[in-house]
Amino acid sequence: MSSAVQISLALGSVIALMGLMAIVRQLASALQMRPEVQRKLVHIGTGIYALTWPWLFPERWPAYILVGITLIVMLFLRLPNSRLGTTLHGVERQSYGDFLLAISVGLCLFLADGQLFLYVLPIAILTLADAAAALAGSTYGTKFFRVEAGEKSIEGSAVFFVVT
16 A cells, blocks of 8 residues: 555544544534543544554554544644534543543554554453443442542443453
């Protein structure tokens, strides 16, 4: 695959991410979705897309460019007048999950060094177990325990364990 095609694919991926966020924002308005549900829908969509990267980018450098561009876009989405940014940042707590997800994907891709399972397994867990745990914990959580950054629910932790 030529360099131009891979760069176009990386740039198109950022546009697709923005499109996903716009769709989730529209759905949220129509269906009265909680901010946490919006964030996790974007999280799941982004994570599932990231699972395709080893096949989508035969050379890794375009994926690293994509991570870099995504981080820059995430900075702009944090600006106070960013309506699209409320899809990710409408929750009451301070969260850096958008940055951490992008960094984790890039780091896993780098560290896997071509061994597919070393990339796919952590990204699948991060995508599916984390989202399921957050949604279960915020919806059904009744028993909580303290962690450094606040509280987690036993119900959400159990769902994380089962999905993993």
